[in-house]
Amino acid sequence: MQEFPIYVSKISKKFVKTRGSRFRRSRKKRIVQALDNVDLQVRKGEIFGLLGPNGAGKTTLVKILTTIVIPDSGVAKINGFDVVKESRQARASFGATIGGGERSTYWKMTGQENLIFFGRMYGLSRKKAKDRTVHLLEQMQLTDKAHERVENYSTGMKMKINFARALISDSPVLLFDEPTLGLDPSFARDLRLYIKNVLQKEENKTILLTTHYMAEADQLSDRVSLIDNGKIVDTATPEQLKLQIKDQEVIKIRTTDSLPNRFLEDIPGILEIYNHNDSIRIHTSDSSQIMLSVLEKLKEMNITIKSIDVETPTLEDAFIKLTGRGLADRKEES
Amino acid sequence: MKKTINSSVAIYPPHSLSRIMFEVNCAWELMIKYWRIRLSYPLTFLYFVSEPLIFLLPVIIYGQALVGGRESEVLANYAATSDVILFLTFGSASMAILTRIYWMGAMGIRREEWTGTLVSIYLTPASRFSIILGNTLFGLTMSVLAFFLQVGGVFFLYGLDINLLNFLPMITILFFATVSLLGFSLIISGLVLAMKQAWKFVLFMDGFMNLLAPAFFPLAVLPVILKPLAFISPITWGVEGFREGVLQGFSNYWFEILGYIVILDFIWLILGILVFNYFEFHTRKKGALGHY
Numbered sequence: 230m231q232e233f234p235i236y237v238s239k240i241s242k243k244f245v246k247t248r249g250s251r252f253r254r255s256r257k258k259r260i261v262q263a264l265d266n267v268d269l270q271v272r273k274g275e276i277f278g279l280l281g282p283n284g285a286g287k288t289t290l291v292k293i294l295t296t297i298v299i300p301d302s303g304v305a306k307i308n309g310f311d312v313v314k315e316s317r318q319a320r321a322s323f324g325a326t327i328g329g330g331e332r333s334t335y336w337k338m339t340g341q342e343n344l345i346f347f348g349r350m351y352g353l354s355r356k357k358a359k360d361r362t363v364h365l366l367e368q369m370q371l372t373d374k375a376h377e378r379v380e381n382y383s384t385g386m387k388m389k390i391n392f393a394r395a396l397i398s399d400s401p402v403l404l405f406d407e408p409t410l411g412l413d414p415s416f417a418r419d420l421r422l423y424i425k426n427v428l429q430k431e432e433n434k435t436i437l438l439t440t441h442y443m444a445e446a447d448q449l450s451d452r453v454s455l456i457d458n459g460k461i462v463d464t465a466t467p468e469q470l471k472l473q474i475k476d477q478e479v480i481k482i483r484t485t486d487s488l489p490n491r492f493l494e495d496i497p498g499i500l501e502i503y504n505h506n507d508s509i510r511i512h513t514s515d516s517s518q519i520m521l522s523v524l525e526k527l528k529e530m531n532i533t534i535k536s537i538d539v540e541t542p543t544l545e546d547a548f549i550k551l552t553g554r555g556l557a558d559r560k561e562e563s
Numbered sequence: 564m565k566k567t568i569n570s571s572v573a574i575y576p577p578h579s580l581s582r583i584m585f586e587v588n589c590a591w592e593l594m595i596k597y598w599r600i601r602l603s604y605p606l607t608f609l610y611f612v613s614e615p616l617i618f619l620l621p622v623i624i625y626g627q628a629l630v631g632g633r634e635s636e637v638l639a640n641y642a643a644t645s646d647v648i649l650f651l652t653f654g655s656a657s658m659a660i661l662t663r664i665y666w667m668g669a670m671g672i673r674r675e676e677w678t679g680t681l682v683s684i685y686l687t688p689a690s691r692f693s694i695i696l697g698n699t700l701f702g703l704t705m706s707v708l709a710f711f712l713q714v715g716g717v718f719f720l721y722g723l724d725i726n727l728l729n730f731l732p733m734i735t736i737l738f739f740a741t742v743s744l745l746g747f748s749l750i751i752s753g754l755v756l757a758m759k760q761a762w763k764f765v766l767f768m769d770g771f772m773n774l775l776a777p778a779f780f781p782l783a784v785l786p787v788i789l790k791p792l793a794f795i796s797p798i799t800w801g802v803e804g805f806r807e808g809v810l811q812g813f814s815n816y817w818f819e820i821l822g823y824i825v826i827l828d829f830i831w832l833i834l835g836i837l838v839f840n841y842f843e844f845h846t847r848k849k850g851a852l853g854h855y
Contacts, residue, residue: 242850244849244850245849289850295686296685297682297686297850298847298848298850299844299847299848317577317688317690318688320686320687320688324686327682332679332680333679333682333683334683335600337604338599346596349589349592350684350688351687352588378603398687
């Protein structure tokens, strides 16, 4: 019996990026370290969140686990099968969505035809594939669209059928890369509930999900790894991560304009500042002590305030404390 | 023996009969899928099926004008028939079938890249070879349909004197030539995966192999400089064997051709697997799978 259905040990991956025309001498190559000695073990029946900003290496890790990308070094196993040496067996053990996936199914085929086709590609009998298809279409609220071509589906429905595609094989391990990206809020909420209540609690699936939505990781994950610049910064339960900054308060200020960097640094009592476009998060041990100074500084700079809130720390704040940057910060996706 | 993993999905041991059956099944499902998609474009489908006949008719008219009728003594010296129409029809028909098998196989991976579904297919446990085989089967079935339309059309317009029993040697050649073409398609698919723009190479090779194929001329009249290339092209021997089968049945020359094709099958298939595996590995290493 494999202890960890998803096992990652010392995985590293570099990509060579080139810029400029291949016919020019000025063409520049640079090495991007997408993953750097990543370790990660997911227990059976666990939902494990991989939380990090765009370009942190989340998708690269999922692509390695799904055998789409070969790592430079390290070992990754799905259900006990090495994703490089036993890739076919590993692929039979998981269902996965990668990226948005709007184009991951055949638009000229109906939703039902797509799901049956993919079921057959996993070796399901025609009857089993059809039964699973009917069940999943019902779960995704697409029964009445079963015989319509996917090209006529809305974007949200295309995402649903892609999600159903990942579930068609009824595999014990599920890998979801940004599963709610692009979904309308109502279905995103339903999908989160489905992942938690049906896939985890009823069907005991082992699930790795990547997200840059802090609330999603917080709501769904039993444990979370924070990833930044290809490195796992910390792994713990969401509660444990938040406990690291339990003595802190967060002042969240939204303004009408973008804010300059470091303009609050000289105010004593501020532990951490995260400035992103028109919002700023200030970590402090006592919000009442610094509030006045902050407001005066904003007034002095002629900045109009849209809202001010004092919040208890979130996972994002734990991320800021550990990495010095927020989840909305962008880096070139690797 | 199946090892199940707490789900309905089975993991087939390598080199087992169950694994082979699974892969054949996948190729079959892929073929059905391509048919579904192709039939969703009825005009394109009609074009592809009728194109070989439309392409052939001017060639027949030109051939007749050139020899001043239907029979040619000069042709009889080089080929197993003096009937220009019979010669051209089965030369063209066989070339159309074989070219389409090669074309569909080679372009299968690229087409999945274009539609954005390559990664979805790659996530399933199906072998990459089954993906290309599925495409090849689609090319084969579609071109067989086109073949009947083409030969039926010429039969209707001009009449053809053929022995239906000779379809057996024809099908045998078609089967063995398909194996070589599958190997050839694997090479091109590997190149296309790694270099993206390499699908232009598919077009080039298509034209070049058609030039070498003795569809509209006897192999003997091919310029000497091109003969070595023609000898290693599976389409050359496919066309030659196909037509020999129709005209002469299981003749000595037919067996000679079959021997050539079987040797080419080994060479092209092994080379195809090696080249495809090499390029596929490097594409995954670069993280470029599914890019286009």
